[in-house]
Amino acid sequence: MKIVVTVKQVPDPNATHTLEGDNTLSREKEAVLDPGDECGVEEGLQLKEAHGGEVVLVSMGPERAKDAIRKGLSMGADRAILITDAALAGADALLTARALAAAIKGESPDLVICATESYDGSTGMVPPMLAELLGVPQLTFAKKVEIDGSTVKIHRQTADGYQIIEAPTPALVTVTAAIAEPRYASLKGIMAARSKEIKQVGFADLGVDKGEPAETIEGVVDAEARKAGEVIEDDGTAVDKIVQVLTTAKVL
Amino acid sequence: MSSILVYAELSEGKLASTSLELMAKARELGDVYAVALGAGAKAAAATLGKHGAKAVHVSEDAAFDDYIAEPATDAVAALTEKEKPDAILFGFTPDSREVAGRLAARLGTGLISNASDLVAEGGGFVARVPYFGGAKVASMKANGKPAIVLIRPKSFEASETGGTAEVKDLGVAVSDSSKRAHIVERVAEASEKVKLEDARVVVSGGRGLGGPQNFPMLEDLADALGGAVGASRAVVDAGWVPYSMQVGQTGKSVRPGVYIAVGISGAMQHTVGMKTSKVIIAINKDAEAPIMKMADLGVVGDALKIVPALTAAVKKKKNG
Ligand SMILES: Cc1cc2nc3c(=O)[nH]c(=O)nc-3n(C[C@H](O)[C@H](O)[C@H](O)COP(=O)(O)OP(=O)(O)OC[C@H]3O[C@@H](n4cnc5c(N)ncnc54)[C@H](O)[C@@H]3O)c2cc1C
Ligand SMILES: Nc1ncnc2c1ncn2[C@@H]1O[C@H](COP(=O)(O)O)[C@@H](O)[C@H]1O
Numbered sequence: 055m056k057i058v059v060t061v062k063q064v065p066d067p068n069a070t071h072t073l074e075g076d077n078t079l080s081r082e083k084e085a086v087l088d089p090g091d092e093c094g095v096e097e098g099l100q101l102k103e104a105h106g107g108e109v110v111l112v113s114m115g116p117e118r119a120k121d122a123i124r125k126g127l128s129m130g131a132d133r134a135i136l137i138t139d140a141a142l143a144g145a146d147a148l149l150t151a152r153a154l155a156a157a158i159k160g161e162s163p164d165l166v167i168c169a170t171e172s173y174d175g176s177t178g179m180v181p182p183m184l185a186e187l188l189g190v191p192q193l194t195f196a197k198k199v200e201i202d203g204s205t206v207k208i209h210r211q212t213a214d215g216y217q218i219i220e221a222p223t224p225a226l227v228t229v230t231a232a233i234a235e236p237r238y239a240s241l242k243g244i245m246a247a248r249s250k251e252i253k254q255v256g257f258a259d260l261g262v263d264k265g266e267p268a269e270t271i272e273g274v275v276d277a278e279a280r281k282a283g284e285v286i287e288d289d290g291t292a293v294d295k296i297v298q299v300l301t302t303a304k305v306l
Numbered sequence: 307m308s309s310i311l312v313y314a315e316l317s318e319g320k321l322a323s324t325s326l327e328l329m330a331k332a333r334e335l336g337d338v339y340a341v342a343l344g345a346g347a348k349a350a351a352a353t354l355g356k357h358g359a360k361a362v363h364v365s366e367d368a369a370f371d372d373y374i375a376e377p378a379t380d381a382v383a384a385l386t387e388k389e390k391p392d393a394i395l396f397g398f399t400p401d402s403r404e405v406a407g408r409l410a411a412r413l414g415t416g417l418i419s420n421a422s423d424l425v426a427e428g429g430g431f432v433a434r435v436p437y438f439g440g441a442k443v444a445s446m447k448a449n450g451k452p453a454i455v456l457i458r459p460k461s462f463e464a465s466e467t468g469g470t471a472e473v474k475d476l477g478v479a480v481s482d483s484s485k486r487a488h489i490v491e492r493v494a495e496a497s498e499k500v501k502l503e504d505a506r507v508v509v510s511g512g513r514g515l516g517g518p519q520n521f522p523m524l525e526d527l528a529d530a531l532g533g534a535v536g537a538s539r540a541v542v543d544a545g546w547v548p549y550s551m552q553v554g555q556t557g558k559s560v561r562p563g564v565y566i567a568v569g570i571s572g573a574m575q576h577t578v579g580m581k582t583s584k585v586i587i588a589i590n591k592d593a594e595a596p597i598m599k600m601a602d603l604g605v606v607g608d609a610l611k612i613v614p615a616l617t618a619a620v621k622k623k624k625n626g
Contacts, residue, residue, distance in 0.1 A: 146416055147407075147410075147416065147417070147419065148411060148414075148415075148416040148417075149416075151411060170556075171556070176420060176437070176555065177419035177420060178403055178407075178419065178420075179403070179406070179407045179410070179419050180407075182375065182403070182404045182405075182406070182407025182408045182411070183407045183408070183410060184411075185375075185408065186379070186407070186408040186411035186412055187411050191374070191376065191486035191487040192374060192375055192404060192408075192487060193374070193487050194374070194400070194404055195400055210489075211549055212400070212492075212550075213400075213550050213558070214494050214495065214550050215492070215493045215494040215495035216493050216495070217489050217491065217492050217493070218489070218490050218491040218492075218493070219374060219487055219488065219489055219490065220487075220488050221486045221487040221488065222486060225486075230549075231543060232543075232549065265414060265416070266416070266449055266450075267416065267449060268416025268418060268448065268449055268450050268454075269416070269418050269433070269446040269447060269448055269449060270446065270447045270449060271444055271445070271446055271447075272432065272445040272446065272447055273444070273445045274442050274443070274444045275442065275443055275445075276441065276442060276443075277436060277440055277441055277442060277443045278443075279599075279600065280581055280586070280600040282598070282599045282600065282601070282604075283586075283601055283603055283604065284602070284603055284604070285593060285598050285603075285604035285605075285606065286603070286605055286606065287593075287606045287607065288605055288606060288607025288608070288611075288612060292605045292607055292612060293612065293615045293616050293619050294619070295603065295605070296587060296603065296605065296612075296616055296619075297616070297619050297620065297623060299564075299585060299587060299602065299603050300531070300564060300587075300620070301623075303563055303564050303584065303585045304563070305506060305507050305531060305532075305533075305563050305564050306531070306620060306623060
């Protein structure tokens with residue numbers, strides 16, 4: 055079974071972020087493999103361990119995204135493709151999906167695994183777009199994935215429980231953080247990753263129509279903050295005070 | 307006048323409350339019509355009419371309930387081709403966003419996701435999109451024709467205008483090639499007494515509760531207030547409570563009359579899902595926790611002591 059896992063390099067969630075003059079995210083800070091995609095890599099590896107085959111990572115980003123890819127390779131993925139091109143800087147979800155789709159088509163995978171949403175973009179739009187462009191069904195918000203021959207079955211997290219979804223492969227699955235605890239790369243894994251292939255492709259190699267960006271950013275402002283209210287120490291009267299607020303708000 | 311198509315989301319025959327919130331916004335932007343797919347579509351059309359839809363395109367084909375995204379994408383794409391709306395609005399919900407994504411890729415227009423507002427400007431549409439977990443808000447001009455915009459739940463308040471929508475049969479047959487991702491079973495885990503999204507009081511717990519054994523304390527308080535219990539992601543990830551209770555960027559958005567945050571620090575990814583609550587009360591032992599800077603009332607103290615005392619006081623007030 056051939057599994058493609060899409061992986062994105064994102065600013066470290068534990069660092070503070072700044073904006074550039076052109077309102078794009080500053081990428082100079084520490085960057086890491088998206089924690090959501092780390093779960094995707096883990097699930098890909100577990101499926102490979104159960105069914106055999108190959109795990110190929112596909113990423114779009116600047117050259118330094120290789121660091122994030124290496125992380126996935128050191129966890130155990132077999133090889134990787136990095137789409138990198140100045141022409142793709144600031145790409146929106148559709149252009150990203152188009153570029154990823156073109157690279158993934160060349161691999162003809164049985165399964166594509168994405169995270170439900172990226173840490174920084176958080177649009178959650180690349181996976182459904184990718185599924186459409188690849189012409190495959192999408193099984194989303196998976197907290198469990200099973201493969202049975204040419205059928206993929208998932209537990210899809212919903213607001214009040216889960217659904218069991220089945221589809222024929224090839225298919226695209228998005229996974230939540232509940233899917234699997236990502237493994238730590240072993241020293242052996244880290245050493246092995248150094249010699250694994252990261253194939254670099256440019257935009258022109260993909261034959262993708264660049265299209266128009268879906269949006270133009272006109273400005274960015276600080277979100278309107280709520281005004282701070284009263285802060286009191288619990289000196290024994292706090293409960294009365296809360297009851298008073300509940301009464302004023304007419305919920306009591 | 308712009309024409310606005312609202313994607314009305316149905317789940318097991320019920321119209322999503324978010325769809326009615328979108329109607330309230332759509333009415334400000336132009337002539338509104340809607341599309342409703344699956345069981346309950348005709349009944350939903352009547353409700354949508356009361357909320358300002360001039361027409362609702364419906365189909366009650368079971369394929370819309372049984373298969374993920376693809377049948378709905380086909381239907382909305384065909385409708386878009388025919389009606390040429392200037393904008394299509396989707397709720398930023400798990401079910402709707404799958405359809406929106408596929409649709410935008412099929413139409414080749416792209417979209418704007420995760421918006422908190424949409425305004426008409428210069429003959430087009432400008433969306434406000436929160437990012438960095440809600441710390442910043444970007445104004446984004448939609449370039450797509452149609453403009454496809456996904457808007458976060460609870461961004462607007464639904465309200466009736468009292469009209470009647472013309473019900474139009476969509477008249478599309480779902481092709482077998484779109485019947486692929488099949489919902490074979492639905493399993494309900496949470497038996498909520500009061501729906502979190504619709505509760506007028508939400509009592510949410512975070513890591514400060516110390517462990518899952520202390521969550522029933524919040525249920526008692528919520529019960530006494532006729533509300534629902536929510537949670538931070540930290541405790542959902544830790545497995546204390548199910549995901550259905552998560553409030554925030556990757557969970558639910560709520561807008562209750564009162565939100566009580568218990569042992570929650572107030573990370574932006576959490577507050578983006580609750581900061582439009584009318585009144586916020588925080589109970590936290592750290593006076594410097596970010597939640598204290600946005601609460602109408604912040605109580606510095608031990609939640610494990612305050613919550614049971616509060617529940618008792620609420621009960622006493624109600625009975626006395
Ligand atoms: C991409 C992304 C998406 C995210 N989405 C969400 C989301 O949807 N929802 C969400 O909630 N989070 C989300 N997060 C996580 C978020 O950043 C925080 O990590 C999380 O909200 C913290 O949860 P917490 O407040 O329960 O825990 P903590 O931050 O650990 O806070 C615990 C608080 O409890 C207080 N406390 C401790 N003991 C007591 C006591 N006895 N009495 C009273 N107070 C006490 C402490 O002072 C502290 O303020 C997301 C993060 C990322 C990166
Ligand atoms: N530039 C990218 N390179 C590789 N994968 C990506 C990229 N952008 C998005 N993805 C994948 O799509 C998921 C959702 O991203 P998004 O739609 O941006 O929220 C990510 O977690 C990745 O798995």
